Amino acid sequence: MLEIFVGLIALAGLTIAVIYNTRYRNHPWDIYYPRLAWMRGGMYFCACYTLSYLSGAMELIVSSPVFTAEQLANPNWVIFTLGVGAFILVAYAGVWSYFTPVFERQKNVFVSALFGMLWGSSSGQLFLSVWVAAGHLPMPAWGASVVAFLVLAAYQPNWHNIYWDHYIAPEHDTPMTQVIKATCCHIPNLALLLTYLTLYENYLIFVMAQVVACTSAAIGMRFPPPWAAPSKLNYAVRTDARIPRCTGYIPADPKSDPYTPFYPGWRPAD
Numbered sequence: 001m002l003e004i005f006v007g008l009i010a011l012a013g014l015t016i017a018v019i020y021n022t023r024y025r026n027h028p029w030d031i032y033y034p035r036l037a038w039m040r041g042g043m044y045f046c047a048c049y050t051l052s053y054l055s056g057a058m059e060l061i062v063s064s065p066v067f068t069a070e071q072l073a074n075p076n077w078v079i080f081t082l083g084v085g086a087f088i089l090v091a092y093a094g095v096w097s098y099f100t101p102v103f104e105r106q107k108n109v110f111v112s113a114l115f116g117m118l119w120g121s122s123s124g125q126l127f128l129s130v131w132v133a134a135g136h137l138p139m140p141a142w143g144a145s146v147v148a149f150l151v152l153a154a155y156q157p158n159w160h161n162i163y164w165d166h167y168i169a170p171e172h173d174t175p176m177t178q179v180i181k182a183t184c185c186h187i188p189n190l191a192l193l194l195t196y197l198t199l200y201e202n203y204l205i206f207v208m209a210q211v212v213a214c215t216s217a218a219i220g221m222r223f224p225p226p227w228a229a230p231s232k233l234n235y236a237v238r239t240d241a242r243i244p245r246c247t248g249y250i251p252a253d254p255k256s257d258p259y260t261p262f263y264p265g266w267r268p269a270d
Contacts (some may be wrong), residue, residue, distance in 0.1 A: 002062065006049065006053040006058070009046050010046060012046055013042070013047060014046075016042045016043050019039070029167060032230060032231040032236070034170075034226050035227070037167065037224075037226075038115070040167050040168045041119065045118050045119070045121075048123065049121075052128065055133055057129040060128070060203045061207060064201070067205070071202075081205065084192060084205075084209055085212075087188070089216070091184060091185040092212070092214075092216035093220070095181070095185060096181055096185050096216065096217050097219070099176075099177040099262050101172060101174065102172070102220075102221060103235060108225055112218045113215050113218065115223045116215030116219060116223065117214070120207075123214060124207035127210065128203060130151055131197060134147040145195070149191060152190055156186060162245060165246035166236070170221065170223065170224060171235040172221040173248035174251065174254065177248065177262075235249045236249075237250055
């Protein structure tokens with residue numbers, strides 16, 4: 001049954017890729033088209049699900065208990081699990097969303113949440129796949145966990161700066177908020193959750209934490225539906241490096257810009 005499910009996922013990803021590459025491959029990057037963003041996101045989601053199956057991560061998720069009776073009786077596990085949940089909510093529904101410029105995008109909680117759940121379930125399985133692969137290295141479990149952290153810590157900012165924030169997510173950062181989100185959300189997320197995974201091996205809880213994180217982020221940035229009109233205002237900025245990187249929105253005066261009310265000392269313009 002799992003093989004059929006993954007086969008359909010892989011087929012869906014290939015179908016989207018063929019349509020995208022034959023019709024939209026050379027589309028300008030600096031005009032945000034929600035339909036194309038969903039197509040690119042769909043290819044990423046399908047690739048992550050497929051990798052999860054191939055790595056054995058998906059099998060661990062579906063064949064392992066969510067938690068055990070021994071864990072429920074263990075106060076350390078209960079405290080750590082509640083702490084993980086509290087951190088994810090505060091970091092992503094709180095800090096991440098607060099420091100996110102949404103510009104003039106309309107709020108659509110249901111559609112944003114749907115994208116966030118797809119994003120979180122696929123990214124969570126990608127992270128788990130890396131952890132599983134690192135576990136095959138000839139080293140103790142903690143060493144493998146450190147390797148997984150280093151790999152993901154290198155992958156995540158590069159993936160987002162080079163591709164995700166150009167072609168999938170609408171503009172949702174400034175140089176200041178990029179630093180805040182990395183130090184207060186993304187890095188501790190990886191460190192905390194990989195530690196939790198190594199200690200307790202609750203695979204579904206690990207993935208669900210990323211689902212909550214990404215769903216909160218998608219709602220916070222007001223991720224648009226695929227039928228929304230292309231953005232009439234282009235806030236995307238990227239470097240002139242050989243491999244361009246997304247810099248985030250750079251306001252002329254962040255202390256009075258209407259889209260950066262979270263900036264210290266901000267006052268509305270007269």
